[in-house]
Amino acid sequence: MKNATGYVYDERYLRHDPGSWHPERPDRLRAIHRRVVLSDLIKELQWLHPVEAPMAWITRVHDADYVERFRQACEKQYTIFQSPDNGICAESFAIARLAVGGVLVACDALMNGEVTNAFCAVRPPGHHAERAQAMGFCFFNNVAIGARYLQEKYGLARVAIVDWDVHHGNGTQHLFEDDPTVMYISLHEDPSQCYPGTGTKKEKGVGAGLGYTLNFPFPPRSGDWDYLEIIEEEVIPALAAFRPDCLMISAGFDAHANDPLAHMRLSREGYARMGRVLAAFAKEYCQFRVITVLEGGYNLEVLEDCVEDHLHILLSS
Numbered sequence: 062m063k064n065a066t067g068y069v070y071d072e073r074y075l076r077h078d079p080g081s082w083h084p085e086r087p088d089r090l091r092a093i094h095r096r097v098v099l100s101d102l103i104k105e106l107q108w109l110h111p112v113e114a115p116m117a118w119i120t121r122v123h124d125a126d127y128v129e130r131f132r133q134a135c136e137k138q139y140t141i142f143q144s145p146d147n148g149i150c151a152e153s154f155a156i157a158r159l160a161v162g163g164v165l166v167a168c169d170a171l172m173n174g175e176v177t178n179a180f181c182a183v184r185p186p187g188h189h190a191e192r193a194q195a196m197g198f199c200f201f202n203n204v205a206i207g208a209r210y211l212q213e214k215y216g217l218a219r220v221a222i223v224d225w226d227v228h229h230g231n232g233t234q235h236l237f238e239d240d241p242t243v244m245y246i247s248l249h250e251d252p253s254q255c256y257p258g259t260g261t262k263k264e265k266g267v268g269a270g271l272g273y274t275l276n277f278p279f280p281p282r283s284g285d286w287d288y289l290e291i292i293e294e295e296v297i298p299a300l301a302a303f304r305p306d307c308l309m310i311s312a313g314f315d316a317h318a319n320d321p322l323a324h325m326r327l328s329r330e331g332y333a334r335m336g337r338v339l340a341a342f343a344k345e346y347c348q349f350r351v352i353t354v355l356e357g358g359y360n361l362e363v364l365e366d367c368v369e370d371h372l373h374i375l376l377s378s
């Protein structure tokens with residue numbers, strides 16, 4: 062038997078143009094969607110159509126004046142916002158809202174019982190976005206807003222976010238570091254070697270949130286078994302003790318050996334294995350409630366392959 066798996070994608074996501082030189086380019090989603098169609102996965106998935114997220118949910122996580130400055134930067138047709146990495150076009154504000162909306166529509170479908178789990182093929186990505194700072198190609202923290210939405214709209218007590226993007230999700234960590242109801246676990250390249258420079262093992266949360274942030278930095282050239290060992294021996298026991306009501310995955314595929322932006326050595330099969338271990342956990346502990354949100358990944362072939370595998374894992378019962 063197969064699960065009902067949601068798939069969020071919208072052609073409008075292609076309209077966010079950070080500049081022709083930029084690695085976070087529309088072709089990333091074109092490649093994913095083409096594979097989903099050509100592989101016939103599209104026939105098995107529930108295609109979920111996003112609307113722009115209501116401002117009230119965005120400002121639940123981001124400062125209102127930050128949101129307004131971003132809106133104005135797009136309206137004035139600036140080409141970057143706050144950081145040289147964050148290229149924008151006139152439509153970027155609307156499309157960033159639509160990316161958040163993609164995660165929210167997945168949360169709705171999950172909580173209404175329409176789907177068991179979902180994959181959100183959205184851009185721009187989100188995990189570097191701080192409360193009032195755009196960074197690392199990210200403007201709104203899609204996964205963080207989704208976690209708050211699940212808690213406040215649907216009353217979920219505990220949400221866990223596992224972030225396997227090769228870069229540390231500084232934004233997500235900082236938004237939840239004092240909060241014991243959202244566990245943030247990140248596996249990433251050693252911050253002394255790699256953007257954004259946060260995510261040491263010593264960063265474990267603050268105040269009431271102490272112990273609910275877990276960082277696993279890896280030296281450059283770490284591979285599948287390095288990651289899988291940490292997933293099996295550290296991540297799964299921590300998740301099991303936390304007992305989340307929903308698992309969210311900040312899924313960057315830029316730890317793959319062929320990714321141009323980092324120095325990790327994961328394979329396609331390594332990513333699939335990580336997905337299968339987390340899916341097995343979610344089946345046992347939280348009714349297979351998984352919302353996977355695309356973050357980075359800049360080699361198009363790797364992206365297509367890894368997303369296809371991940372969708373099969375979400376569909377498997």
Ligand SMILES: [Zn+2]
Pocket residue numbers: 226227228313315356357358
């Ligand atoms: Zn990344």
